Amino acid sequence: MTTTSCETSGWNASNDDVMSDDPDRGSVSRTQLDLPAKPAATVSERTPPVIGLLVLATFVVILNETIMINAIPRLMGALRITEQTAQWLSTAFMLTMAAVIPITGWFLQRVSTRRAYSTAMGLFLLGTALAAIAPTFEVLLGARIIQASGTAVMMPLLMTTLMQVVPEAGRGRVMGNVMLAISVAPAMGPTVSGVILQFGSWRLLFAVVFPIAAVITWRGLKQLENIGEPQFSTIDWLSVVTAAIGFGGLVYGLSRFEGGDVRVAVAIVAVGLLAIAVFVVRQLSLQKRGAPLMDLRTLRHRTYTVALILMSVACMAMLGSMILLPLYLQNIRGLSALQTGLIVMPGGLAMGLLGPTVGRLFDRFGGRLLVIPGAIGITLALVGFTQVTMTMPFWQLLGLHALLMVSLAATFTPVFTLGLGAVPPSLYSHGSSILSTLQQVASAIGTALMITVMSARADALRSAGATEVLANLDGMRLAFIIGAALSVIVIVTALLLPARAGSAGEVESVAEVQEEPEPVKPV
Template identity: 85%
Template structure:
């Protein structure tokens, strides 16, 4: 990249203890805005169906395509982040995001709006691993938990707050306002970031293996697409696409193992040799499946069964989202002081109890109970995500940070798609079965939701099991000191 010649030299990968480096603050802010867009469309679907004359299945593509693009692009970011400077990666990510947002505001048709969402997602896909990789390079190990707490705020609270923010914005105007509000904020953050951002680490020049790039995009993208097809589509076609995606991922993995022998993999799978990283990866994936599943079920329950408006639903789930965000830094400080187990094990148990509580939803469940269970779920996720991210990435050697964060982010998207597909498929199948026995539509929908919450509660047992396998601190084999004092 020619812009690299104009960039200031890279700063040394160190910072004063107890301080969050400015580069991380800038990246957290940018990441919060771009990730917020992943779930901002959920409440807008009824408006879009009317405005653009499309079906619900077609409208869902605005969220599905976002996840699909992320899953296809993120595997390439490990290579990309090693090849370009921090400033170039940031400019690329935010430039794509701004272009997509501007296009979305003026989109005359659904197809143009879909294209805009794909461009936005490509920028978001670069932003997430860039933040994680930079953090691992510049933050001293004894401070990582505290700083990762702020990162969790962006990565977990943004998708949780999306429906609330969109519910409030849609109360005042059309769906275009969602993008019109985000654009100037994102532009301001981009300008501020480029003015103050410094390069971190040294970039390496390496060529890309196109077979790896194509199989990664087709494999992970195909897998997410196949999973999304289970929602109201033909199950046999969806299964075939999922299998094809998995086979392509198999080809991608074999190619990486071959390239690793020459030291030039697109996505370095040697990160998986580190047990703590692999356990953290499994736990994060299952927890994300449970979280996304409940995030989809709860608005459906509140709006379709209980008759609340999008704004009322957004306000009801807002306290949980805010609690999760505000607790992030506190959880991080506790992690630095006491290690991961004291947070992860109670957090995992909290997730299980909240999802078990949601299996009892009814036509008359008091709203304070719904709010309490949702808040318990969000607080428990806050206690879980920060230590899991920090322990997982802290367990791999520094040269593998960009690859470790790319694998983590890719699996997040696959887990989100899988969780969504699983709960929607289970809910629809159960509702149809109940309708066939003469149950009313509303009660059938409620029965479907209860069974879907049972699936979430079962998944959460696996979260508890993996939590018990995680160490208190990441003693890694990368030749640097274990996390902690």
């Protein structure tokens, strides 16, 4: 990602205002960090136009990520494929995201904002157009991979640009608007696809998205301005290969636990972990030369690391549990995909619509007032799901899902803002890249864990003579219990976060300042 000076991003805080929770960066007390954020009268109430454009583009690409869910039955009939083969359209998307995102930190530093935007949206448009006319499953799968490559660039681009152009006192409000887009989009995906499929084939899903994305791309290229200056650096291909094998292999191996050979899945996960270990060692070596693909010095900043742990565990508990709810509604309660989408839509909309309000509260009172109750709400919702039965009222399910989504809204916006705000501007692109990568990995871990627990419990009960439905129901309850147990870690880490990161991002730690990188050597 491009980097800017404090002048470019509008930050000109004096040294007296600099605050940090990093022991290397000052002696500001924990009490000071826990104070509510000071209101800044000079901060504009308007969201910067560049952020509005990127939010709109991100909304479209994320909506596309979940829009295929209801099309699986149509695809099976039209392309004569099995359900397992059709699921690759989602698996390949996730794998591509996990493999590409680690490279985005280097890529976004090397190119201008406009070049990054045109690359992301160009790939997305190419993939969408190819998918709409795909004659075979193989072509459709390739199109989804191209789409995912563009999507993988958009999220780090949006987050890094936000941190560069929005002053700290207004970040909560703007991040709340961002969360509106990225929360509502996946919630609306299944519902939108259900409606579109009433009017025609699965190709309509791409035919409808393409002109919308094309107009947004045109508007963005017309109005988007470059933020900061690109920095030239060489790329280490060993890092690229080990990142792709490591993170992609880990996500793929975890996905194989669902209905696959467990031994093969374990082997793939082991290879992925080994490649990640090589990747980490390589990055530590490259940091001495100032040219890492993914700069791990972000982890030296305590608030960022705590936020990273909280987000990862929350994603494991949330997405692992959320995949169980559609299975329960469709397989146990007999609802259609469209009916299931309508039940979960209010919670997703509530999460998104509360984003701006949560952001304003964060700017005024700091993060702890929101994150701690939000973490508790996540646990309460997941505990409620452990009580699902064959006859639990749908309004109760809707209420529990809404509680989960609202609690996530109260948690995610402050955690994103605190975490990225705790690192210096030179590390924003790497910080957002690491955060996005671990979200993908944590989501895959959560999904694999919940499905494996549910399947193992159901198989054991079936062997003992239980009916198919009751065995699956009890397996889901146990999986929800695991999710609730994971959410307790979210509460613990929430207690470790400060109310605000202050201006920590404006100064690098003493260790970073003293560490003189060696000249970059060409690869």
